[in-house]
Amino acid sequence: MSLSTSSPRTESARRTGQGSVLTKDGLKVWLGRLLESHRVIAPAVEDGVLFFQPVSRPQDVVLEGKTAISPKGWVHPQTEVLFRVERRDGATALESPEEPPQQVLFGVRPCDARGIKHIDKVMLAEPSDGLYARRRERTALVGLACSQAWPECFCTSLGLAPDDASDVDVMLTLAGDIFLARAVTEKGKALLELAPLEDAPAGEPAVAQLAKFPTDGLAPAMKANFDSKYWAAVADRCIHCNICTFVCADCYCFDVRDAHVGGTVERLRCWDSCQAYGFTRIAGGYERRATKGERMRQRFAHKLLYYPEQFGEPLCTGCGRCVVACPVNIDIREIIQDVLKMGVKSATARAE
Amino acid sequence: MQPYLATLKEARYITGDVKVLSVEINDPVAREAFKYAPGQFAFVSAFGVGESAVTFVSVPHRPGPLEFAIRRVGTVSAALHELDVGATLGVRGPYGNRFPLEDYRGKDILIIGGGIGMAPLRPVINYLLDHHDQYGNLTIINGARSPQDLAFAEEFETWAKAPRTRLELTVDRGDDVWKGRVALVPAVVEELKPSPANCVTITCGPPIMIRFVLQSLKKLGFADSQIVTTLEAKMKCGIGKCARCNVGEKYVCQDGPVFTFDQIATFLEGF
Numbered sequence: 001m002s003l004s005t006s007s008p009r010t011e012s013a014r015r016t017g018q019g020s021v022l023t024k025d026g027l028k029v030w031l032g033r034l035l036e037s038h039r040v041i042a043p044a045v046e047d048g049v050l051f052f053q054p055v056s057r058p059q060d061v062v063l064e065g066k067t068a069i070s071p072k073g074w075v076h077p078q079t080e081v082l083f084r085v086e087r088r089d090g091a092t093a094l095e096s097p098e099e100p101p102q103q104v105l106f107g108v109r110p111c112d113a114r115g116i117k118h119i120d121k122v123m124l125a126e127p128s129d130g131l132y133a134r135r136r137e138r139t140a141l142v143g144l145a146c147s148q149a150w151p152e153c154f155c156t157s158l159g160l161a162p163d164d165a166s167d168v169d170v171m172l173t174l175a176g177d178i179f180l181a182r183a184v185t186e187k188g189k190a191l192l193e194l195a196p197l198e199d200a201p202a203g204e205p206a207v208a209q210l211a212k213f214p215t216d217g218l219a220p221a222m223k224a225n226f227d228s229k230y231w232a233a234v235a236d237r238c239i240h241c242n243i244c245t246f247v248c249a250d251c252y253c254f255d256v257r258d259a260h261v262g263g264t265v266e267r268l269r270c271w272d273s274c275q276a277y278g279f280t281r282i283a284g285g286y287e288r289r290a291t292k293g294e295r296m297r298q299r300f301a302h303k304l305l306y307y308p309e310q311f312g313e314p315l316c317t318g319c320g321r322c323v324v325a326c327p328v329n330i331d332i333r334e335i336i337q338d339v340l341k342m343g344v345k346s347a348t349a350r351a352e
Numbered sequence: 353m354q355p356y357l358a359t360l361k362e363a364r365y366i367t368g369d370v371k372v373l374s375v376e377i378n379d380p381v382a383r384e385a386f387k388y389a390p391g392q393f394a395f396v397s398a399f400g401v402g403e404s405a406v407t408f409v410s411v412p413h414r415p416g417p418l419e420f421a422i423r424r425v426g427t428v429s430a431a432l433h434e435l436d437v438g439a440t441l442g443v444r445g446p447y448g449n450r451f452p453l454e455d456y457r458g459k460d461i462l463i464i465g466g467g468i469g470m471a472p473l474r475p476v477i478n479y480l481l482d483h484h485d486q487y488g489n490l491t492i493i494n495g496a497r498s499p500q501d502l503a504f505a506e507e508f509e510t511w512a513k514a515p516r517t518r519l520e521l522t523v524d525r526g527d528d529v530w531k532g533r534v535a536l537v538p539a540v541v542e543e544l545k546p547s548p549a550n551c552v553t554i555t556c557g558p559p560i561m562i563r564f565v566l567q568s569l570k571k572l573g574f575a576d577s578q579i580v581t582t583l584e585a586k587m588k589c590g591i592g593k594c595a596r597c598n599v600g601e602k603y604v605c606q607d608g609p610v611f612t613f614d615q616i617a618t619f620l621e622g623f
Contacts, residue, residue: 083354085399092399092440094354127591129353226600226620253595256353256588258402265400269353272588272596280586280596283404283426286559288585288599288623298598301620306601 021202022172022179022195030195031058034104038140041074042106043067052105063107066150070112070249070319071105075136076119078271082131082256085265100135104191107144111155111317113167115249116141121311122252140187143168147206152320154333157215160317162208176203215336218314221343222305228342231300232293234335237328240292242273244322244330245299250315253279274298300335353589355397355442356382360435361417367501369424370468371433372409374417375443388412388446390453390475391582391610395590396420397442398431405587405605407472408446411479418443421471421503447590448609451476451580456552460488464565466495466537466557470503472582472609473556478507481514490517491546495537495561499523499530520544538564541572548574555581559623566613576614583609583616583623599623 022030034040035056042061043050052071055061084095108116123132145163146153155162165171169188173180180202183189245251255272258265272279275295281287289295307315316332323331362374375396377383388394388408397403404426410419422429435441453476461480465473480490492511496502502521512519522533522540533540537557546553553574555565562581569579585597585604597604600620602611616623 092357094357094442096354122593122595125592129591129593131353223620252593254588254593256403256594258400260400267353267397267399267403272594274595282584282586283423283429294621298621301600302595302598306598309601 020181021175021198021200022181023198023200024177024179026196026198027172027179028058031055031061031106033194034106034191037102039101039103040106041071041103061106063144066109067112069247069321070115071108072112072115072119072249072252073271074103074105075116075139076123076132076252076254076271077269080131080269082267082269085267097131100131100138102138104140104142106142107172108141108168109144109146109319110160110162110164110167111153111319112249113141113143114160114164114317115319117167118250118307118311118313118315118317119252140170140191141168142170142172142188142191143184145171145173145205146208147174149208149210150320152323153208153210153318154213154320155318156210156212157333157336158314158316158318159215162210163205173205173207175205178202180205213333213337214340215314217343218336218340219305219308221339222301225339225342226297226301226305230338230342231297232291234330235292235296238275238292238296238330239328240275240277240295241327242275243325243327245273245275246271247321247325249317249319249321250303274302296330300332300339303332304336304339353444353591355395355403355444356386358418358441358443360437360439360441363433363435363437366421366503366505367496370503371422371424373420373422373432373435373441374410375420375441376417377443378440386418386446388418389450390479391450391472392446392448393590393609394418394420394443394445394447396422396428396432397444398428398435399440399442401431402428403442403444404428404432405447405590407582407609409471409474411475411482413479413482421468421474423468445590447605449607451554451582451610453479457486458488458550460546460551461490462546462551462553463490463492463494464537464541464553464555464557465493465503466561467497467501468503469555469557469561470494471556473554474504474507476554477511481511481517484515484517488516488550490514491520491544492518493520493522493537493540493544495522495524495540495557497524499527499532536564537561538568541565541568545572548572548578551578553579555579576617577612579613581611581613581616583611585609585623 041052042055044055044060050065050067081097086093123129165184169185171182183192253272255270280289303315356377358375358377361376393407395403396406406420409421422432424433522535526534583604587597587605588594590605592603592606
């Protein structure tokens with residue numbers, strides 16, 4: 001293979017600079033260019049709260065801090081139209097929603113990127129969800145390594161790292177007052193072609209350090225303690241506000257319902273929560289998970305047992321938002337450690 | 353998750369609160385391609401109200417429209433009951449696994465249905481009757497709260513007269529004209545004493561009936577692996593994504609709805 005200077009790779013490198021670093025000004029230039037061709041969804045402050053939202057100006061993007069909720073809603077919307085029922089001249093027709101735009105989710109933390117990957121595995125499994133697949137196809141993720149950890153963070157305990165680049169298209173890592181920029185995928189390479197990369201000497205990458213607790217053997221321990229009274233005890237203080245599931249970077253349960261908008265019927269897909277009474281109630285009134293304990297157990301069994309059995313890893317990325325949001329301090333980190341402790345105990349009991 | 357548009361061809365009450373809807377998919381190509389098997393289900397839409405998962409009661413190998421037996425119990429079923437013939441509705445599917453009827457060739461078959469639980473059993477019965485030379489004796493126990501609640505009464509004569517077929521009807525409470533049995537389904541099972549030798553039982557009905565039928569069958573020596581049922585669960589997608597119908601680690605929509613009781617015995621969660 002020739003290393004001639006006319007190879008496309010070198011051409012593009014010359015156009016964008018040979019380097020792999022972006023100054024903070026360079027980052028704004030890049031964002032400006034991305035905004036010309038993409039919807040850019042990035043952390044920005046609204047009413048004092050940091051949210052992923054569409055931005056129109058590079059200076060509105062805030063890359064310090066942690067968003068109140070993950071950007072999962074931009075691939076798996078809180079509410080979306082599956083189709084509209086049009087009635088014209090006595091005939092009924094179903095109209096598909098408009099095609100999703102090309103979008104960049106900018107400044108996505110590794111935990112949130114992994115959350116989207118976890119949702120991908122469900123929605124893209126055969127038979128793939130067409131609407132989700134089209135939106136995902138048109139979405140690129142620009143990741144941002146965490147240079148600081150927040151008190152609720154525990155990603156490393158679940159095998160992630162604050163600079164884990166496995167689920168993003170481009171990875172940015174803060175180093176001093178510049179960003180190291182690395183294309184992870186072909187999609188990312190194309191995005192970075194628009195960036196004014198420089199050769200400026202980089203400082204030391206700033207990557208958060210987190211304390212780690214062991215999580216090995218979690219799925220078997222969940223199974224061993226499935227019938228434990230523990231779940232009812234933990235659920236006692238739950239006020240079933242469902243916030244844990246809505247702020248979760250991974251939770252993807254949804255409801256499908258019809259809504260009347262003007263003269264049109266829309267079939268909607270909306271986030272739902274397994275913590276809600278009625279989630280499994282069938283026509284006639286029978287509710288299979290009638291107690292809070294059974295619903296609490298479902299949340300953790302799905303995350304720590306069923307999903308791992310299906311896809312090989314927990315449906316949790318350690319973002320800790322459920323810990324922050326829970327009004328009654330139900331803490332998944334404590335639950336994981338309790339279950340592991342019980343798991344050892346029951347195994348010992350059986351051995352005796 | 354977009355359904356086919358379909359037309360309500362016929363609607364008839366088969367009990368006081370159960371209506372059978374005959375439905376034809378509008379697009380002839382989709383209609384032709386729509387293949388399903390006994391035990392599978394579809395989502396039926398009443399546009400503007402919603403959609404529900406409903407088992408097929410039509411008999412796949414017999415030509416004709418799709419049929420669903422809808423008991424009026426909730427908002428969607430009520431809306432489906434209100435539709436006029438000629439109305440447009442939605443159908444998507446088929447979903448789920450099916451009764452593995454070809455595995456039961458050469459065996460005696462015992463069908464035990466209660467109330468609307470007869471719905472998924474009706475295509476099974478008619479399949480078995482149309483292929484009776486491949487199977488042993490067929491016993492059907494059909495129970496309901498009252499004589500008016502016995503589903504598929506229009507076919508009782510045909511079923512009862514079929515070769516090597518026995519139909520036993522029973523009701524919880526009779527009325528002035530009812531001359532048949534007044535007994536609970538499990539009591540009928542114990543009275544008939546079907547032999548577990550070379551027999552498969554397929555049962556569907558209210559959970560309380562199933563629980564006691566299981567006890568009766570076990571008394572008679574049936575193993576869990578010989579008893580097949582179909583589970584009902586709230587579901588929104590039918591394709592393993594909405595995370596609503598799981599019973600423990602099993603998804604009723606994809607792993608089921610048809611399970612044997614030895615499979616169910618391994619489920620972590622009750623249903």
